[in-house]
Amino acid sequence: MAGLPTRLMSASTSSLHTAFRGLSLNTTIKRTFSTSLAVQKVKTIPEHIPPYPYEPNRVYKQADSGLYGGVSISFGNKISKGRNKGKTRRSWKPNVRWKKMPSEALGEDVFVKLTRKALRTIRKVGGLDNYLLCDKPSRLKELGLAGWKLRYRIMQSPAMKKKFAEERQKLGIAKAPTTFEEWLKAKQLTEATSVIDAVEDAREAAEILEETPINEESLPEPEVLKGEKKEQAPVLA
Template sequence: MQARLTMATPFSLSAAFRSLSIATPKRAFSTTLATQSNKTLPEHIPAYPHGPRQWYKQADTGLYGGAMIRFGNKISDGRNEGKTRRSWKPNVRRKKLWSDALGEHLFIKVTRRALRTIQKEGGLDKYLISDRPARIRELGVFGWELRWKVMQSPAMQEKFQKQRQQLGLPDHPSFEEWMKGKEDEVEARIQERLSIKSITKPRAKGLGDPQRLAMLAGSDPRNNASENVQPEESTGGPMEDYETQPQEERADSISR
């Protein structure tokens, strides 16, 4: 009996508290919403004027042409007559499109409607560089980034240079030249504001302050305007005639 009690006792203190735990038990669910990250552009790319999509955010991962999920009713006239809610999702495909400016195939997500527009425009590059407001809106963040890459390619820059020469326009300055011109302009404005030579320039010898000399001579130039003003002629109204009468005549007129 004593041997059985000896075998039942724990061999160490850790073994005795092995079943206990001081850690907080994990919950099988979480009340925190899943983080939704919007697609952001790199810092060297201009900001997209319309911003990321607020609804159907997966449209910022391809050329969706402004398509979204549509909701409506399914009308049945048969045995189950009535309306049933349903939705229509965009027809998205993964296509390999050729870019002349980049010189490579691009494997992107594109809707059937956007693909038809690309074919009508004559290629992916012409679809992207169109400057119509409706086209800029339907490009989205993904299309805007792809448009910037196409316009910055050497082939497209050479095409733009030829168009400037045909139109007789000056060459587009580089970023360094533009920055240097702006810095020179700002420096010139600062020097113009700090220059006080014209204000502090000394008068020639023998010449005093013209305003002070005029006051000493008895003709203050500030009073010239008031001196040149002549009094208006009286119109001879009844009130003015009454005021110019002597006091005795005023009393007689009042008594009458």
Template structure:
């Protein structure tokens, strides 16, 4: 019951603290804010699939609980009236030893009690039984993967393997794979780093949070405060700061989304038809497999998206130019009107004086 009386964190105080201080900031790992394809290639798929009922439970640690429905039964005449039992969902900052910082989560009181019994958030997330994996949900699985990338958890797993008698060759092979993945992060595209360098600043981190990610995908981001995120780029962690072109970027993003909804489906249908016809003309040994066709379609859709983004930017710039021209014309009309009024008033004053 101690968890039920835990005091709520002072959110306002956290928002105004300097990010570059030595004290670690709280992190809220927002799975839905990241690129879906980047997450699919980086994070292993959740074994139990997406949430089908009570879908808000995918946004926190709900322990597999849902709203329960039943009846109130009268004592005398046993009349039944429908009722429901809702979950007691709290927003708490729980400390993770692996990440060496607090993690802001939506968690039910029952799950919070289980976390206290097990001795911390990390122990709850690293549970190996099937029931625990099912209770984690999509957000819990995402956070479980995040802490499993930290050196402390990797060291713990290595010690467990040694205790179980796993050969050193297997451990060394896994270490080489981790090193190769880390090298891939360091060799990520310079375009992302340059883009973030213009609108971001280097973050002083404790190097405990390391992620394996394909360099061909957008960097995963983690929320550290209202409107603030940190990104993993080729030159380390970077914190975003408000950009002077934020509103323009939002308008371009809206135009880009509309173009995607109208253009991509038709292009995709035409591309699939053309691909089928092309594959039929090729020998069997030269035809692409289903997986290769899917990869090719993804690459082509990415190229289409980039082209449509450029088109949306051009349309936005044209609309801004037209708007500025109309604004200048209105100003000129008002200026001419003011000059005419001043001349009329001057003429009237001269007549009165005469």
């Protein structure tokens, strides 16, 4: 009986230890939210495709998934027809649809996501290939990442390679550039040479005009306008 209190004390201490085992003396409160910015997924282009000359669309990211033609979401006011004519903020989303567009270079129909504006432009220029292969900066900016990938796919088709080879043969170019940077340098060089030739032609024409004397007798007489009387020289007596 003498060892009974000690056994009770040991049992009580063990039960208290198990009861307060999950508690901690650390009073710091863990936050249930994060203050760091969320990692945003940015669409990229594969390495075998030349880099896109413009940045991805940061405002309306959905435009990089198809041919939107530069259209994005717009905002405005909805004016009520009542007596007060109150205004309510609203937004207008672009008219987007999936459509099969025939491609002569690929020889098949391409299932493309596009807007009504891009569809009108494609019909106006004469097809999907002409729309994608245009070299204007405004058109390249409208394509986006999806249009840039489709443009490269069309340019690598056998039909377009044959067409480019015929054009190079007409222009006297020996071989095709291997990279996009070489093609860009060749294009800038041809533009610079054309400008230099135009300046030289204008200079030669100016030199020819300076060398040729002007005969005043061969110049035509100025025409007399209607209603004006031709002055006569005074007759000396």
